[in-house]
Amino acid sequence: MLEIRNLHARIAEDGTEIIKGLDLTVKAGEVAAIMGPNGSGKSTLSYILAGRDDYEVTEGEILYNGESILEMDPAERAAAGIFLAFQYPMEIPGVATMQFLKVAMNEQRKARGEAELTTPDFIRLVKEAAGSLDISMDMLKRPLNVGFSGGEKKRAEILQMKLLAPKLCVLDETDSGLDIDALKIVADGVNSLRAPDRATIVITHYQRLLDYIEPDTVHVLSKGRIIKTGDKSLALELEAKGYADIINEAA
Numbered sequence: 001m002l003e004i005r006n007l008h009a010r011i012a013e014d015g016t017e018i019i020k021g022l023d024l025t026v027k028a029g030e031v032a033a034i035m036g037p038n039g040s041g042k043s044t045l046s047y048i049l050a051g052r053d054d055y056e057v058t059e060g061e062i063l064y065n066g067e068s069i070l071e072m073d074p075a076e077r078a079a080a081g082i083f084l085a086f087q088y089p090m091e092i093p094g095v096a097t098m099q100f101l102k103v104a105m106n107e108q109r110k111a112r113g114e115a116e117l118t119t120p121d122f123i124r125l126v127k128e129a130a131g132s133l134d135i136s137m138d139m140l141k142r143p144l145n146v147g148f149s150g151g152e153k154k155r156a157e158i159l160q161m162k163l164l165a166p167k168l169c170v171l172d173e174t175d176s177g178l179d180i181d182a183l184k185i186v187a188d189g190v191n192s193l194r195a196p197d198r199a200t201i202v203i204t205h206y207q208r209l210l211d212y213i214e215p216d217t218v219h220v221l222s223k224g225r226i227i228k229t230g231d232k233s234l235a236l237e238l239e240a241k242g243y244a245d246i247i248n249e250a251a
């Protein structure tokens, strides 16, 4: 599904290299957790996957279903099924959440050559998905993320993900700022999308989330590279011991 080989990437503006020879494979059906110290490049990796143009790939390859995505713009990547749930979701004043969702869903359908959703079909899908995430229809009338609490923003990201049903889901610290109930709601939302033809990357600092979203693999990102890969026991080990041993071992 996703194969990243020897990826090097830098900040376009000043040339600082952030990703320094990163290798990562995530298979279809797999949930991969990425953990790592602050500033190691986790969000940068997620932005690069989504195609944000503040970063330049200088070496290496990102293959999605066997094909390079490096030449694809963010909209093409989204239409191909790549989705990023942001660590800090953006506020979009003046655009009602409902409207945003409708445009996002229909744009992707158009790009795939499918017919636009009818309004009744759209409303039915949104109601179903919003209900499962404890999001009220009143909230959906408000401009996207404007004045939403931290937890509401994260739930709105999962709502978008459920409605767009991407094939590669990247969740950047979706657990940060969530209360215990919201954490379970979000985890249920992510788990409901588990499927043999879908891969999920969960970036997190805390093992706690992985009690709810059980990962198949856990990868440690440090200074722009994956320095260790293991199963879910690796997350427990990190929680108990921190990163120092693994970073020293890799060095």
Ligand SMILES: Nc1ncnc2c1ncn2[C@@H]1O[C@H](COP(=O)(O)OP(=O)(O)OP(=O)(O)O)[C@@H](O)[C@H]1O
Residues within 6 Å of the ligand: 011, 018, 036, 037, 038, 039, 040, 041, 042, 043, 044, 045, 054
């Ligand atoms: N546009 C930018 N301009 C300057 N520095 C940047 C930019 N984008 C990323 N960086 C730097 O790149 C490094 C990696 O940042 P990134 O946000 O990817 O880390 P992270 O692993 O997600 O950290 P955290 O766990 O704190 O969220 C940091 O040192 C950050 O300051």
